[in-house]
Amino acid sequence: MGGIGQCALDEVLDDRDMGFRMVRQATIDDYFVCIGAQKAGTTWLARVLAHHPEIFLTPVKEIHYFDHIFGITEHLSGRKRRSRHRKYFQKHFTKLHRWPEFQAQRFWYRHYMSNPIDDTWYRALFVERQGKRYAGEATPEYAIIGRDGFSHIRKLAPRGRILFIVRNPVARSWSQVLHHIRAHPDDAHALNEQELIKLLDSRRFEAIGDYVATLDNLAATFPAEQIMVEFYEDIHRDRLGGLERICSFIGAEFDARWFPDTERLYNRSQSGAMPDGVRRHLRLKYKHLAEDIGSRLGRLPQGWGQEFGL
Numbered sequence: 001m002g003g004i005g006q007c008a009l010d011e012v013l014d015d016r017d018m019g020f021r022m023v024r025q026a027t028i029d030d031y032f033v034c035i036g037a038q039k040a041g042t043t044w045l046a047r048v049l050a051h052h053p054e055i056f057l058t059p060v061k062e063i064h065y066f067d068h069i070f071g072i073t074e075h076l077s078g079r080k081r082r083s084r085h086r087k088y089f090q091k092h093f094t095k096l097h098r099w100p101e102f103q104a105q106r107f108w109y110r111h112y113m114s115n116p117i118d119d120t121w122y123r124a125l126f127v128e129r130q131g132k133r134y135a136g137e138a139t140p141e142y143a144i145i146g147r148d149g150f151s152h153i154r155k156l157a158p159r160g161r162i163l164f165i166v167r168n169p170v171a172r173s174w175s176q177v178l179h180h181i182r183a184h185p186d187d188a189h190a191l192n193e194q195e196l197i198k199l200l201d202s203r204r205f206e207a208i209g210d211y212v213a214t215l216d217n218l219a220a221t222f223p224a225e226q227i228m229v230e231f232y233e234d235i236h237r238d239r240l241g242g243l244e245r246i247c248s249f250i251g252a253e254f255d256a257r258w259f260p261d262t263e264r265l266y267n268r269s270q271s272g273a274m275p276d277g278v279r280r281h282l283r284l285k286y287k288h289l290a291e292d293i294g295s296r297l298g299r300l301p302q303g304w305g306q307e308f309g310l
Contacts, residue, residue, distance in 0.1 A: 026123050030133055032161035032250050033153065036140035038208050039175040040167040040232045043266040046138045048243065048259055054252045056129040058137045059105045060084055060112060065122045066149045067141040075141075076117055085113055104130055119156060134250050136161075143214045144207045150221035161250055162222055166211050166293060167232035168304050169286040173200055173209055174274045181272070193277040200282065212292050233301035239263075283308060 034042050043061060050057040064075035074080070088109055092102050111124055126135040142149065143164065153160060177196060191199065199205060207213075218227050228249045235242030239262040247254040290308045294300040300310065 028123055028126050028135070028157040029159060030135065030251065031126060031157040031159075032134065032136035032163060033142065033157075034136070034138035034140075034163045034165065035214070036143035036164060036208070037166055037172060037211065037214075037232075038140035038143070039172050039179060040140070040165040041235060042138045042140055042165065044264075045165070045235075045246070047264075047266050048239075048262060049136075049246070051260075052132075052247065052252060052258055054133045055247075055250065056126075056132040056135040058125055058135075059088070059108055061137065062139040062141075063122070063125065063137045064139050064141060065117070066145045066152060067139065068117065069152070070145055070149055072144065073141055081113055085109060123156060134252050136250070140208070144210075147217045147220055150217055154221055159226070160222075161226055161228065162218060163228045163230065163246065163249065164211075164214060164218065165230050165232050165235065168301070168307055169209050169211070169289060170274075170279060170282040170307050171303075172232075173205065173282055173286075174278070176205065176208065178272050193275045196275065196278050197281050200278070200285075209286070210289075212289060212296075215296065229297060231297075231301050233303055237301075 034045060036042060046057050046061045049055050062075065064073055067073045068076040088102065088105070092099060095102075107128060108125070111121075114121065125137075129135050142153075145152075150162075153162070177199065180199070181191075215229065228246070230242065230245070240256050240259065243259055243262070244254040287308045287310075290300065290304055290310065294304070294310065304310070
């Protein structure tokens with residue numbers, strides 16, 4: 001019964017009609033979550049960690065539960081969940097070599113599509129772990145759920161591990177712009193420098209990039225030993241070294257043979273050169289943030305120092 005021993009269950013009800021187990025009054029043990037930052041390699045990390053024999057990653061990479069219940073996003077709307085469910089079934093026929101893997105996920109998806117979406121719903125996503133000990137998910141929007149949001153995570157997973165990856169804020173912001181352009185081709189392809197700067201200065205873009213606020217809210221909620229902050233640049237300079245550190249933080253063993261394809265990239269933004277005026281604006285905008293991060297973490301990757309003249 002993969003993973004049931006990892007949850008401190010007070011009551012588990014077998015629901016044979018629905019084909020999944022519903023969990024009441026439980027905490028999630030051996031749990032971790034990557035809370036971002038957006039465009040900081042969270043998709044790559046989730047895809048690679050999924051190959052670990054002891055680590056279960058939710059089949060839907062970004063669950064979006066905590067930003068959903070705080071009204072920040074609508075990623076758990078019925079329409080979006082149905083879309084993900086359809087894609088899951090389509091994979092059965094477009095990736096036949098992975099048929100056993102997709103079949104093993106059918107009960108997970110059945111629960112994912114259930115209602116209501118509440119704490120019981122979220123806890124149950126981590127009950128059946130396919131025989132793996134550790135379970136987690138990665139949702140970059142959790143970086144902006146604030147102290148109340150992090151307190152809610154801690155209520156459900158008191159011993160949960162929180163991973164936050166930070167990336168050079170100039171490069172991260174531009175990657176977010178390119179991602180936005182890919183998702184909104186009708187209204188963003190022809191933006192000039194001033195329009196790009198206006199987009200970058202919008203409330204949502206600024207909140208996603210405010211590493212300091214995220215770290216402050218985490219520190220006010222979780223013990224330091226349950227928080228790990230990694231530089232995107234460090235991970236991708238030595239990917240196996242980064243994976244070894246992250247596995248150790250989660251509590252899992254590490255063997256480089258489990259990660260044969262670390263060079264593959266996922267969810268890449270479209271290419272596009274950053275205009276000089278936009279780079280100057282972002283350097284000025286984020287220099288104090290970079291200084292603060294360097295002070296908190298004791299160092300900055302070389303690229304950050306070159307970007308901000310530190």
